[in-house]
Each structure stands twice: as structure tokens, then as C-alpha cells.
Amino acid sequence: MRRLNSVVAKNTLSSFVSMVWLNILSVLSITIYVKLLGAGSWGIVAACSSLQLLFNLIDLGFGQIVPRWIAREANDLELLRKYISVFHKIYAGLALSGFFALQAGAYALAYYWFNVPAEQSAQLELCIRLIAFQLLFQFANSLYVGIWQGLQLQVQANLRASLFGTLKHAAAMAALLWLAPSPVTYAAAFGIVALAELVTSAVATQRKGLMARSSGSAVAVRPFISEAAVLSIGIMVGLAVSQMDRIVLSRSVPVDSFGVYVVVANLALAFLSLQAPLTRAYFPVLVQDIKQNGHANPATIRRLILGSTVVCVLPALAMCIGADWVLRLWLQNEHFVQLGTAPLRLLLIAMCLNAIYSCLYQVILAQGFAHIIVKINLACLVIGIVTVAILHDITSLWVGGAIWVTTTFTQLVLGLSWYWMVTQGKSVKDRLLGTKNGKA
Helix, strand or coil: CHHHHHHHHHHHHHHHHHHHHHHHHHHHHHHHHHHHHHHHHHHHHHHHHCCHHHHHHHCCCHHHHHHHHHHHCCCCHHHHHHHHHHHHHHHHHHHHHHHHHHHHHHHHHHHHHCCCCHHHHHHHHHHHHHHHHHHHHHHHHHHHHHHHHHCCCHHHHHHHHHHHHHHHHHHHHHHHHHCCCCHHHHHHHHHHHHHHHHHHHHHHHHHCCCCCCCCCCCCCCHHHHHHHHHHHHHHHHHHHHHCHHHHHHHHHCCHHHHHHHHHHHHHHHHHHHCCHHHHHHHHHHHHHHHHHHCCCCHHHHHHHHHHHHHHHHHHHHHHHHCHHHHHHHHHCCHHHHHHHHHHHHHHHHHHHHHHHHHHHHHHHHHHCCHHHHHHHHHHHHHHHHHHHHHCCCCCCCHHHHHHHHHHHHHHHHHHHHHHHHHHCCCCHHHHHHHHHHHHC
């Protein structure tokens, strides 16, 4: 137990340091990008970055399935190699599907979806085509991240993530300063470093002996596909909820205003990402605990919630109070302050709600209850659609924050309700049936 706690502590600390560094780097870099590119060109970059949604959709939940299966069989090298071989094939197919989909839709997105001046449409199309390469490489690399996470080798993985995250921004800034300050230059620089990161991760995994050819019969793909078929529904619905703000605003507001929203949304999400080191470190522990005891240890869940409150919720609330002051000091651009303060405050409140729910989400996922995730996300999707319908005549950026607050509040209420019913020893269905029988 002492060794396990030591591993969790090291993984949590390394992940936290890496996450803080990458967030600080991203926050500081945005200021430079906005100054070098201007609001209009930065808006094009923001529009392209929103296309990450496509690769999140085609992930089909494998980003969460891989660490769980790897953690379950971490002590069986032969079986691990078979799993990794299967995951390689799945990820290759998914990555190429997303890449070709973006290339095929680049023209339509640039000329018919994003609210961009006609003279910038051609540049936006080229930028989308270049961003597709970056997203292809990043998606392929996420397989190796999942493998190392499942094996609780996150210290090494975090070192690589920090190194290449730094190199991406360094390469982009150098290219913008020495070549040409354009979105195309930015996209090309990020794509080149993303390819280098993918190659490095593959080599590191190979040296661990995890990609050697295994003997005996191959592992069937069907169990992974079956789990993904259920989980992917919840994931896709969840993404529709979490990306609803960007989908709505990318169409309804000018691209330069959309760029402002992406800046404040990324800042708010940076606070939520501070929780990721805790969830990554504790998730394999929850999986192994459930495998051995049949349920998650309540003490582990409490530590996860307490840690999330300290590293995420309290800093986000403090930031919410001084949102306008921070934006003014950070960007030194009154246009961004005027447009971004209200949505930032709403988004930070939503991050606090989401942080608590994410702790319960880890338990649900570790239990393998994908159907619960589907039901919660479907309820949030309905709430999000209702919010959009009510606010459809408003073209302000704070609409995006309002969508986040209503959906995350719904998630938290339903997540807490599920956990309370589980701790009482009854499923939701049994409790409802019991209520009805009692009334009868």
C-alpha cells in the first residue's frame, strides 16, 4: 500500500507540474500570438483549433478505454502486447478517418460555416488543411499517452508532454517572427513538432518492449468495439454538450469575436485541467480497487474530491472575482476585456461544477457503467438545447458561458444522485420500482 501511494503521489505531482507549466505557457503565448497576428488572424487560428471536436468525436471513447484495459492487465506483458497491437489498428483507422474528413470538408467549413470575411476564406481553408495534419499526429500520439497512463508511468509521459508542448510554442513563435505572421505559419509549425512528438512516443514505447510481436492467438477486437459502442454514445453526446458553445458561437458571431471567446474559454478550461493530474493518477487505482473488492474505496473518492477542490475549484472562484482585472493585465487589450469578462465568469463557475462531477465520472467509468454516462449526457444535451433555444436571439459571447453553467449543473445533480443511490445499495431502477411498490 505504501508503494502504491508513492506511485500515485509521484504521478500526481509530475502531472500537476506538467499541467501547470503547459497552462502557464499557453496563457502567456496567447498574448504574443494576439499581438503578432491581430484579432482577425487570431480568430482564424481559433476557428481551426475548434476543429479538434472532430477528432474528439471519432475517438469513440477509446481515450478512456485504453488506460482502463492496460491498467487491468498491467502485470501480464504478453497480453499487454496483444492489446496494444489491437489498439494500434483501431487508432490508425480512426486517425485517418478524421484526417480525410477534415480535408474533404475544408472548403465548406471555410466558405460556408465560419463567419469570416470573404477575402480571408482561402487562407482559412489552407489553415484547416494544415491543422488536419497536426490533429492527425496528436490523435495517434494519444494512444501512447493512454498506454503509459494505464501503466502508471506518467512521470515519463509528462516529461515528454512538457518538452514537446514547449517546443510547439517555441517553433510557432520563431516562425511567426522570422518567416511570416500568418495563421498558416502557425499551423505548419505546430504540425511539424506534433509529428516529432508522435515519433518520440512510438520509439519510447518500443524500447519498453510493449510493441514486440506476441506469441499465441490474437486478442479479439469485439470486446473493445462492444464497449466503445456503448461508451461512444455517451462520449459523443457529452462532446455535443461540451462543444455546443463553440458550435453555436462559431456560426453566430464574427470570427474575431469568436477568437475572444476561445481565449477566455481556454483560460477557464486551464483551471479545470489542473484537476487532470489527480484523475489520471487515481483512475488506475480505482480500476484495480474495483477489480479486487468490487467497489471503489470511499476514502479514495474523498481524497480525489478534496484534491480537486484545492487545485481547481478554489483557484477558479478566486479568478472569477477578479476576471476583468486579470484579462486587462494579461492581454492589455480593452476589446478582449469588454467582450470576454462576462463569459469568463460564467465559464469559471461551470468549471467548478464540472470539477466535482469529474470525480464521480471517474468512479462511473472505472465501474464500466457506460450506460449511466450516456443517460447523464443525454439529459445535459436536452438542457443545453433548451438553453440555446431560449437565448437564440442573443448574439453575445456570454451565451456560451450560460450553456456551460446549465449543463454542468445538470451533470453534477445527476452524478450526485447516482452516487447516493449506489451507496445506499440500490440501483436507480430498483429504487424507482421500490417507490412505486411502496405507493401501491
